[in-house]
Amino acid sequence: MKTEHVYIHFPFCVSKCPYCDFFSIPFNDPGIHKKYIGYLLKEVANYNEITGHLKSLYIGGGTPSLMHPDLLEKILSSFSFYPECEVTIEVNPATADFNKLRSFKDLGANRISIGTQSFISSDLKTLGRSHDANDIYECYENARKAGFENISIDLIIGIPGQTPASVQFNATEAVNIAPEHISTYILTFYDHTPFYKKLERAEIFKHDDDTEMDFFDLTSEILEKYCYKKYEISNYSKPGKESIHNSNTWNFGSYLGLGAAAHSFFGKTRWENPRSIENWYYSVVNCRKAYKETQSDTVSLKNEFIMLGLRRTDGLNTGYYRAFFGSDIMEDYKVSLNKYLNNKILVKNGECIRFDQKKIGIFNSVVSDIIL
Ligand code: SF4
Numbered sequence: 001m002k003t004e005h006v007y008i009h010f011p012f013c014v015s016k017c018p019y020c021d022f023f024s025i026p027f028n029d030p031g032i033h034k035k036y037i038g039y040l041l042k043e044v045a046n047y048n049e050i051t052g053h054l055k056s057l058y059i060g061g062g063t064p065s066l067m068h069p070d071l072l073e074k075i076l077s078s079f080s081f082y083p084e085c086e087v088t089i090e091v092n093p094a095t096a097d098f099n100k101l102r103s104f105k106d107l108g109a110n111r112i113s114i115g116t117q118s119f120i121s122s123d124l125k126t127l128g129r130s131h132d133a134n135d136i137y138e139c140y141e142n143a144r145k146a147g148f149e150n151i152s153i154d155l156i157i158g159i160p161g162q163t164p165a166s167v168q169f170n171a172t173e174a175v176n177i178a179p180e181h182i183s184t185y186i187l188t189f190y191d192h193t194p195f196y197k198k199l200e201r202a203e204i205f206k207h208d209d210d211t212e213m214d215f216f217d218l219t220s221e222i223l224e225k226y227c228y229k230k231y232e233i234s235n236y237s238k239p240g241k242e243s244i245h246n247s248n249t250w251n252f253g254s255y256l257g258l259g260a261a262a263h264s265f266f267g268k269t270r271w272e273n274p275r276s277i278e279n280w281y282y283s284v285v286n287c288r289k290a291y292k293e294t295q296s297d298t299v300s301l302k303n304e305f306i307m308l309g310l311r312r313t314d315g316l317n318t319g320y321y322r323a324f325f326g327s328d329i330m331e332d333y334k335v336s337l338n339k340y341l342n343n344k345i346l347v348k349n350g351e352c353i354r355f356d357q358k359k360i361g362i363f364n365s366v367v368s369d370i371i372l
Contacts, residue, residue: 001050001254001267002050002051002052003050003051003052003254003255003256003266004052004053004054004055004056004082004248004253005054005055005056005057005058005244005245005248005253005254005255005256006051006054006056006057006058006079006255006256006257006258007058007059007060007245007255007256007257007258007262007263008040008057008058008059008060008064008075008257008258008259008262009023009060009061009062009257009258009259009260009261009262009273010033010036010059010060010061010062010063010064010066010067010259011023011024011025011036011061011062011259011260011261011277012024012025012026012027012028012029012032012033012036012061012062012063012066013025013026013027013028013061013062013063013066013092013130014026014028014063014066014092014094014095014130015128015130016128017127017128017129017130018127018128018193018194018195018198019127019128019187019188019189019190019193019194019195020193021188021190021192021193022061022062022261023062023260023261023275024061024062024063025062025277028066030068033066033067033068033071034068034071036259036277037067037071037074037075039280039281039284039285040075040258040259040284041074041075041078042284042285043258043259043284043288044075044078044079044258045078046284046287046288047256047258047288050256050266051079051256053080053081053082053085054079054080054081054082054085055082055084055085055086055244055248056085056086056087056088056244056245056248057076057079057081057085057086057087057088057245058086058088058245059072059075059087059088059089059090059109060088060090060113061090062090063090063092063095063115064089064090064091065089065090065091065092065095065096065100065104066092066095069100069103069104069107072089072103072104072107072109073107076107076108081108085110086110086111086150086243086244086245087108087109087110087111088109088111088112088113088152088243088245089104089109089111089112089113090112090113090115091112091113091114091115091139091143092115092130092131093114093115093116093131093135093136093138093139093140094130094131094135095130096139096142096143097142098142098145098146101139101142101143101146101148102145102146102147104146105146105147105148109148110148110149110150111148111150111151111152112143112148112150112151112152113151113152113153113154113181113183114136114139114140114143114151114152114153114154114179115129115131115154116136116153116154116155116174117129117154117155117156117159118133118155118156118159118166118170119133119136119169119170119173119174120133120166120169120170121133121134122161123156123159123161123162123166123170126159126160126161126204127156127159136153137177140153140177140179149180150180150181150241151179151180151181152179152180152181152182152183152243153174153177153179153181153182153183154182154183154184154185155170155171155174155182155183155184155185155219156184156185156186156187157184157185157186157187157212157215157216157219158186158187158206158207158211158212158215159187160204160205160206160207162207162215164214164215164218167215167218167219168218168222170219171218171219171222171223172222174223175222175223175226175228180237180238180241181235181236181237181238181241181242181243182223182228182235182236182237183234183235183236184216184219184220184223184234184235184236185234186212186215186216187206189206213361217361220236223236224236229313230313230357231247231312231313231314232246232247232250232311232312232313233311233313233360233363234311249265249308250308250309250311250312251308251309251312251317251320252265252304252305252308252309252320252324253265254266254267257272257273258273259273259280260273260274260275260276260277260279260280261273261274261275261280263294268296268298268301269296270294270296271291271292271294272291272292272294273291273292274291274292298325299372301325302321302325302329302332302372303371303372305321305324305325306329306333306367306370306371307367307371309321309353310346310353310354310355310363310366310367311363312354313354313355313357314352314354315346315347315349315352315353315354315355316329316352316353316354317351317352318330318351318352318353319351320351329353332372333370333372336369336370337353337370340366340369340370341353344356345359345362345366346366
C-alpha cells in the first residue's frame with residue numbers, strides 16, 4: 001500500500017500573528033529555509049517505500065510563499081505525480097509578488113490558497129496580520145495573471161469588533177472576486193496565545209456563541225446564494241473545485257505529513273512529527289525514530305471516522321466504515337445513531353449518513369454524544 005497524498009509543513013512566517021496556534025516561527029532567513037528544505041528532502045527519501053504517484057500535494061505553513069522558487073523546484077522534483085494532481089501552495093498576500101507567483105505556477109503549482117482572513121484592513125490589524133486589504137486584491141489579481149485557475153481563500157468569522165455588516169461585506173467581497181474555493185473558520189482563542197491573554201485582560205472581547213453562529217450562517221447564506229456549494233461544514237466550492245487534499249482527509253484516506261509538526265495517517269496509525277525544528281532534524285537523520293504516535297486504537301479511529309464524515313455535507317459512508325473496520329457502524333453506534341436518525345437530526349440515504357444541514361449549528365454537541 002502506498003499513499004497518494006502528501007502534506008508539507010513550511011513553518012516560517014514574517015511575524016507571528018497573536019491568535020495563531022500553528023507551529024510557525026517568525027524567521028525569514030533564506031539560509032535557514034534552504035537548510036530546512038534540505039532535511040525535508042531527506043525525509044521524503046525516508047518514506048520512499050510508502051509514497052506513490054501523488055494525487056495531491058499541499059504545501060502549508062507557516063508561510064510557504066516566503067520560499068524561494070528554487071526550493072519549491074527541489075520539493076516538486078522529489079515526487080512523481082498523476083497528470084491531474086492538485087498541487088496547492090499557501091500564500092500570504094504580503095509575501096508573493098507577480099514574479100514569484102508566476103515561478104510557482106511554471107514549476108507546477110496549480111492551486112493557491114490565499115490567507116485572506118478579511119477584506120477589511122482594521123480586522124486584519126486586529127488579527128495582527130502582516131497584510132492589508134489592498135494586498136489581497138493585488139495578490140489575487142497577480143495570481144490570475146500568473147495563470148492560476150484554481151484559487152482558494154479563507155475567511156475568519158468572529159473577529160473582535162466584527163458586525164453583521166462587516167461579515168456581510170467580507171462574504172460579498174469573497175463572492176465578487178470569485179475564487180474557486182472558500183474556507184470559513186470561527187476564530188478560536190487558544191489558551192497559550194497572546195490573543196487569549198488579551199481576552200483575559202479584557203483588552204479584546206469574544207463574540208458569544210450565538211453571535212458567532214449568526215455570522216457563520218450569514219456567510220453561508222451569501223456564499224450559497226452565489227452558487228458556492230457547501231461540501232463540508234466550513235468549506236465551499238464552485239462545481240468540481242472541492243479540495244482534493246482536504247477531501248481525502250475527511251474521507252479517511254491516508255496521507256503523509258512531512259516537515260516539523262506535520263501529521264500523518266497511514267494504514268491504521270496516526271503520528272505527529274516533533275513540534276521543534278531541531279528535534280525534527282534529529283528525527284529525520286534517525287529515519288523517523290522520534291515521531292510521536294498519536295492515535296491508533298480502534299475506538300479512537302472509529303470516533304474520528306464519524307466526526308470527519310459528518311463534517312461532509314454528503315455525510316459518512318457506512319460501506320467504507322465496514323471495509324475499513326470490519327464491523328457495522330449501525331451496530332457499533334446503535335443507540336446514539338438511531339436516536340439522531342429518529343429525531344431527524346441525521347438522515348440516512350443508502351450507504352450515507354449525513355447531518356440535516358438546517359441543524360448543523362448543534363454539530364459539536366451531537367457528535368460528542370455519538371462518539372464512544
Ligand atoms: S501567517 Fe499564518 S501561520 Fe504564520 S503566524 Fe500568521 S496565522 Fe500563523
